[in-house]
Amino acid sequence: MKKECIKGENLLISILTEKQLDEKFSFSLLRNLSLKAGLTPYGTPQIFQFPNEQVKTEEGISGIQLMIESHCAFHWWRQNNYVNITISSCRPISIVPVIEFLKEVFASNNVLWIKTLWPDPEIY
Amino acid sequence: MNSLKGLSELERKKSEGFERGVYLCSLHRRESWDRFEGMLSLIKEVSDKIKKGFLFLTNPNRKLNKFFKNTGYMKMIEPVNYQEMVKLLINCEAVVTDSGGLIEEAAYLRKPCYILRDYTERQESVLMGLAVLLGREKGILKLSFLSEDNHFWFKKEVECPYGKGDSAKKILTILSREDL
Numbered sequence: 001m002k003k004e005c006i007k008g009e010n011l012l013i014s015i016l017t018e019k020q021l022d023e024k025f026s027f028s029l030l031r032n033l034s035l036k037a038g039l040t041p042y043g044t045p046q047i048f049q050f051p052n053e054q055v056k057t058e059e060g061i062s063g064i065q066l067m068i069e070s071h072c073a074f075h076w077w078r079q080n081n082y083v084n085i086t087i088s089s090c091r092p093i094s095i096v097p098v099i100e101f102l103k104e105v106f107a108s109n110n111v112l113w114i115k116t117l118w119p120d121p122e123i124y
Numbered sequence: 125m126n127s128l129k130g131l132s133e134l135e136r137k138k139s140e141g142f143e144r145g146v147y148l149c150s151l152h153r154r155e156s157w158d159r160f161e162g163m164l165s166l167i168k169e170v171s172d173k174i175k176k177g178f179l180f181l182t183n184p185n186r187k188l189n190k191f192f193k194n195t196g197y198m199k200m201i202e203p204v205n206y207q208e209m210v211k212l213l214i215n216c217e218a219v220v221t222d223s224g225g226l227i228e229e230a231a232y233l234r235k236p237c238y239i240l241r242d243y244t245e246r247q248e249s250v251l252m253g254l255a256v257l258l259g260r261e262k263g264i265l266k267l268s269f270l271s272e273d274n275h276f277w278f279k280k281e282v283e284c285p286y287g288k289g290d291s292a293k294k295i296l297t298i299l300s301r302e303d304l
Contacts, residue, residue: 022269023266023269024269024270024272024276027266027269027270027277028276028277031253031277040251041251042247042250042251043247043250043257044250044256044257044258047266
């Protein structure tokens with residue numbers, strides 16, 4: 001028999017944008033993203049610019065913010081004008097404020113999202 | 125917090141002409157000792173870039189004194205008493221530290237605080253947007269962009285999570301209750 005289990009959500013977001021990201025924007029994005037999602041940022045966002053001394057890859061920025069409820073992360077590919085964002089939480093995510101916020105800060109209407117539940121209802 | 129409240133009210137009135145707008149820096153934690161040279165060199169890189177004064181309270185440990193040198197925008201002073209420390213805190217622009225207590229004092233006085241550790245026991249400050257953790261290595265360089273636009277990340281409006289400096293008064297009120 002299945003026991004009661006925590007119900008979490010993952011929000012996956014794709015954005016096409018002309019916006020040129022930098023460290024300052026990325027820091028602010030991660031802090032505010034978790035707050036807009038109704039979640040609790042924990043600690044300081046970590047930002048990584050690529051390529052760098054350790055990782056030789058195409059130009060971009062990655063960032064992650066730990067949250068009490070899990071984490072949010074993004075990667076921006078400069079040459080593709082593309083941003084991918086993941087928000088993972090063990091509590092429901094406030095989707096509308098997140099999407100509105102992203103449309104505004106990225107000055108883009110090309111913001112697509114999909115929500116998945118965890119654990120998958122098929123499994124648990 | 126009680127003594128800080130009293131002293132800060134007093135010193136705010138007396139501190140005209142005191143060195144203003146500097147980054148007040150205190151590095152003393154034993155776990156940082158073997159990295160002092162590298163940390164100071166990274167801070168120098170930041171101070172040269174943002175062209176702001178960094179005022180260091182030197183460590184009383186003689187072995188470490190050799191690392192503290194007045195150079196560029198970095199200035200070193202001898203450790204000060206608490207009253208002088210409060211004056212420095214009131215007049216500084218931000219605090220850079222590996223200390224613990226200073227994080228609380230910075231929060232009370234609404235000064236952005238940059239913590240040069242990977243972890244802090246004062247998570248309240250980090251969670252509430254009053255402090256950021258930079259670590260003890262290259263993360264220190266992030267201070268350059270984090271200080272932009274008057275420390276854009278800093279949430280000046282939030283309440284100090286370490287109290288209002290009125291605990292002595294509260295204790296006295298409770299102790300003077302007749303039913304105790």
